[in-house]
Amino acid sequence: MDPLGVSRRLGGLPRVSLCHLPTPLVVAERLSQDLGGPTVLIKRDDLTGLAAGGNKLRKLEFLLADARRQGCDHIITCGAAQSNHACQTAAAAAALGMACTLVLWEPTSPNTGVGRGNVLLDDLVGAKAAFIDPADGVSREDGMEREAERIRAGGGRPYVIPVGGSTGLGSVGYALALEEAILQCEATGGLPDKIIVACGSGGTAAGLLVGVAALELKAEVLAVDVDGEGSLRPDTLRCARECAELLGMDPSPWEEDCPWELVEGYVGPGYGALSEACVEAIRLVAQTEGLFLDPVYSGKAMAGLIGLVEEGWIGRSERVLFVHTGGLPGLFALGPQLAS
Ligand SMILES: Cc1ncc(COP(=O)(O)O)c(C=O)c1O
Known part of the structure; x- marks a missing residue:
């Protein structure tokens, strides 16, 4: 592993300071127990700072x-x-x-x-x-x-x-976020086997993919499709290639060798429309960890995580890094549709 593999490639890329970093990483013990095994680590990027936080x-x-x-x-x-x-x-x-x-x-x-x-x-x-x-x-x-x-x-x-x-330049922020999260994962007892994130326009997942390569990790990125149509796969790969190029890395491996999956089947009725699995995931995380996911992105990504554990795609002894990308204001927009 190369723990500073992203930051030492940044060169002179201009950056302004907007986020309160590092965001916390929490070991979601009660959620992990409820799921019957995998250790879920939640990267609290809902706490990046400005507005209501988020990726x-x-x-x-x-x-x-x-x-x-x-x-x-x-x-x-x-x-x-x-x-x-x-x-x-x-x-x-x-x-x-x-x-x-x-x-x-x-x-x-x-x-x-x-x-x-x-x-x-x-x-x-x-x-x-x-x-x-x-x-x-x-x-x-x-x-x-x-x-x-x-x-x-x-x-x-x-x-x-x-x-x-979602451009290569924007994705650099997520390659760096992974570097930050990996340091924290090590401090909690080990590196993740899987990294799960909501995928809407692809830039966040793309940055994570580049981060995995730059840090020389073995982890697989599972990007949960919350859009359900369009060109998410090529868009994600395009961002990853551009981001890798900006970091001076060889962008060519991204087409085939990259350890990632676009996880389909969790968008429900469509982008922004509630699914039963999403509401259940929001309630489960709220009731086990006291954390709020959102109804458009992180709730569906968590529904994906739960589904993949049930299907055996995520092993019960694995460590999973779940990137909580924020979205809290969306809960208040939906209000009555979410209330029990
Ligand atoms: C809360 C939240 N999570 C995840 C995403 C998806 O990120 P990306 O568009 O980089 O795929 C978004 C995008 O708007 C978001 O608002």
Whole structure:
């Protein structure tokens, strides 16, 4: 193992400080007992700090540093209305004194929760929300470009962050997160056999994959698909390749040899729609550990972990690192749908 295999490859990549690091790693003893075996270690990236915490802040430390380096003063990104990524971006932009415009969709779905959850927080941090309806034929990229034009016309300098902050540069934050987590795992008695994370746009899983290679670990990354459609596999691999390149690593092994699986079967009725397994997972973790998962990402990733233990894919004597990626505001957006 090479315990500093990521940080010593960072070179001069610009980075701003947004997160309170290291986030804690907890040994989830009661949850492990309930599952009948595997030792579950939970990396508390729901506690990264700004907004309500979450995984995107680690990506934004690199993305917003790049925006600053380019002299940009207005951040644009996109997401579903209750996007945690959009909210963390808006909060981070505010903390760095930048303006922020969010291109959001699903304006009329029952989960949108205007005035609730992340939409409320977006408003409190002063972001401008520009709602689009993909049914009108406006893609998110078109929506962001339209906003960028408008900002340029007003003399501003926009910086566009793609959906989920999933670029090679954003993924560097997760290669580094793994380095941090592995040090903590060693202190709790051993390295993980499996690493489990929710996979929405792929950048977080991609960073973990690169981290596994850079740290020379044996662990397998299990990325639980919470999107259910589209191009998650190639998107994840593209991010991993770009990230490996930025760290000066040979990007070619990512196509075939990489120890990862995109775990399907846990998205339920679709992205953002509750599944029974997700609600059960949220309740189990709340009642065994006093921790809250979210209904769109980490709840479904935990449902995946539970399912994989039941199927025997995760052995009862294995150590599992579960990356808790945050998303708490989503619980408050759904409210009555979750209550018993
Ligand atoms: C709480 C939470 N977990 C996981 C993810 C998935 O991360 P990625 O988009 O990098 O796959 C997201 C993305 O928005 C998220 O908000």
